[in-house]
Amino acid sequence: MQNILKRYFGYSFFRPLQEEIIGKILSGHDVLVLMPTGGGKSLCYQIPAIMMDGTTVVISPLISLMKDQVEGLLANGVKAAALNSMNDEAENVRVRSACLRGELKLLYISPERLIGELPYLIKDMKVSLFAVDEAHCISQWGHDFRPEYAQLGLLKQNFPQVPIVALTATADRLTREDIQKQLKLSDPDVFISSFDRPNLSLEVKRGYQKKEKGRAILDLIARHHDDCGIIYCLSKKTTDSVADMLCGHGITASAYHAGLSPEEREKTQDDFIHDRIQVVCATVAFGMGIDKSNVRFVIHYNLPKSIEAFYQEIGRAGRDGLPSETVLFYSMSDLIQLSKFALESGQREINMEKLRRMQEYAESDVCRRRILLNYFGEQSDCDCGNCDVCKNPPQRFDGTILAQKALSAIVRADQQVSAPTVTDILRGNLTPEVAKGRYETLKTFGVGREVPGRDWRDYLMQMLQNGLFEIAYEEGNHLKLTDIGRQVLYRGRKVTLAVVRKEEQPRKRSRKLTSGRTSSVVPVVPKSSPDKAVYSQELFDALRSLRKRLADDQGFPPYIVMSDKVLQNLCELRPVTVEEFGQVNGIGDFKKNKYGKDFVDVIRQFT
DSSP: OHHHHHHHHOOSSOOTTHHHHHHHHHTTOOEEEEOOTTSOHHHHHHHHHHHSSSEEEEEOSOHHHHHHHHHHHHHTTOOEEEESTTSOHHHHHHHHHHHHTTOOSEEEEOHHHHHHHIIIIIHHSOEEEEEESSGGGGOTTSTTOOGGGGGGGHHHHHOTTSOEEEEESOOOHHHHHHHHHHHTOSSOEEEEOOOOOTTEEEEEEESOOHHHHHHHHHHHHHHTTTSEEEEEOSSHHHHHHHHHHHHHTTOOEEEEOTTSOHHHHHHHHHHHHTTSOSEEEEOTTSOTTOOOTTEEEEEESSOOSOHHHHHHHHTTSOTTSSOEEEEEEEOHHHHHHHHHHHHHSTTHHHHHHHHHHHHHHHHOOSOHHHHHHHHTTOOOSSOOSSBHHHHSOOOEEEOHHHHHHHHHHHHHTTTOOOHHHHHHHHHTOOOHHHHHHTGGGSTTTTTTTTSOHHHHHHHHHHHHHTTSEEEEGGGTTEEEEOHHHHHHHHHOOOOEEEOOOOOOOOOOOSSOOOSSOOOOOOOOOOTTOHHHHHHHHHHHHHHHHHHHHHHHHHTOOHHHHOOHHHHHHHHHHOOOSHHHHHTSTTOOHHHHHHHHHHHHHHHHTTO
16 A cells, blocks of 8 residues: 555555545445545545456546546556546547456546446446545435435446445535445444645635625635635526626636536636646536635635535645635625525425535634534544634624614615615615605614614624524514513613624735736745845746646646645655656656656756
8 A cells, every 4th residue: 555655646644544545445444534624535435446356336426526636546556547538539438448457447437437337348348446525425314415416326236245435525414324224334434534725725605795805805815815715606697796796806817617618618627737827716516526725715605504605615625734714705695595596495494404504604704614613523622723703703892782682774765675784774764665655764774884884784793693593584584582582672681792894904915916828936935035035936937837837747746646745745845866856745657757857957956
């Protein structure tokens, strides 16, 4: 195992649980693996595939995922291929022939095609292992249920002696149990890795309107002017508008959603993984399984529908272990829209419960990482220090008067108004909705004009969280007082609110954002040596340029050739021989022999 790990993948040590998982698979056991995105799941079946006699069949839900995995394996000198609709018929014939001759160590295939090939190709192959990736898709309790996955129970029926490893980054207890049941796993060994990703910062921004979100996003990108990022949006329209806004500020960005043609989506994805564009604005369909290691920020423009979806999506940042930012924008309108989707879905109770847990995360004033870990059954006995709650603990005040003003406005409007209209009444804004209901005649009209609109939106969300009113989704999202709300309004029950966080002034941008890509200051160097910092930055830039050229020559994404983490290791260690180059963590024998001379020649210019 150690030899394969170093020879093909360039690592000297396994991550936690990897070695034990591989040992169980090699012993013929069925295994269920839960590891966070970027935790090293793929190695758990790729190393056994190389070591075992025969071909490992990897069931993967997306063509983009297959393409990414196959390119990575080929770049490491491992024989792998995919059988899918993106291949022409001649390519699929070649892949089938290679499988029958036993030339491939890994074959990637979708669940739909697998079922069709099961009686023919798969039956005639020497299959060493089945690896079911993104296994949460098999379960109705999972956040991304796919009916075609439900047929994978046929694997155990047709190949009772072949071990199965099911892998996922996000599955609660019910989903884990369902995966085992649906796949008919035989007394599987279950491995649950730590879900902690300490390199990811966690931040929630509540109550932002469109313009405020735009300013905050531009400020974040200014801090990452060289780095790639993903912005997830709830609708296709929002996706397009955010991408247009970024392009208008000189940032290379593209939209990705189901309304685009397959060719347009493929071009956007290809441009992103090859570092030709900086930001993708996407619906949730983007990014699943793409192992792009140099994503430095993930922004959720809207509230996700579940913690599983949120955790998987933020996991696409910082896969190389380097510091990365995640930001979630949250508003009551998101909650209303997602609640409607959940109530109209075929899994009403499941989806509403998952949405409630996501809402609790967004509204919480305790360490956000502890909430995430607890959701997946992992407890932490200390705060993380790398989320907005830990960095800036909320200050509290007696908000009874503010709450009474808001609740009075709701009651005087006969509980027939939505949250935005309540805000307009309190602020004294004569909007069409206010005029239509003649709410400007209410005694509460304008009683809260000294409070900014965004603050009122935040306070209303806190009141909702505290149970002072409910949202009647079936009645035009009108707000209805609860028993607790009536006690506050009529009996003087005290209400404690958190002070609305005020944004820091945006940092002065060091340079105008342009469509051209520049380089990022990634290497870690002592603060006391600015000359060394510049020196390391220049070396990093040179290595990144070399990586891009080598990748373009082969048609690979740059991160397939070398990750940012490996480039940082090279900047710190500065090997000057090919043998020294091969000892750097993340460089295997294949890459040492293929790229060693090119990289060493550049490094020698800086030593």
